Amino acid sequence: MALISISEAAKLAGIARSHFYSQYLNSGFISVTRDEKGKPKIDTSELVRVFGVLTAVQRTPEKTVHQDSAESASNPSKNEATQTAMIELLKEQLAEAKEREKFYQQQLTELSQTIKLLEHKPTSEPCKWWQVWK
Known part of the structure; x- marks a missing residue:
């Protein structure tokens, strides 16, 4: 199978990466191999052995700038x-x-005057x- x-x-297992590390990798339930660059990889057969059938990752299509401009051109009003x-x-x-800033500036001025007093x-x-002569 694939690495x-x-x-x-x-993602294929349907769990969080931190949970995957703590419950499966660190405890030794799933074996990890390293690729030629030394990065950790997992064989999909290991996932099937532990989790059974894997869920496919659904990717949502992202809108592109071209689609947005087409939508805005079609409905300008x-x-x-x-x-x-x-x-x-x-x-x-x-x-x-601006009102809030003016209020806070006024409060700051009043508090500064109070502190001076x-x-x-x-x-x-x-x-x-x-020593009268001093």
């Missing part, structure tokens, strides 16, 4: 409405963020009565 990487083996709504939402969020400023020692 596959540990990540692929975990919907796209414009979505973009307009998004712009309005972002403007509202920006206004809220609370600071201990030692006064100069009063002159002793016999």
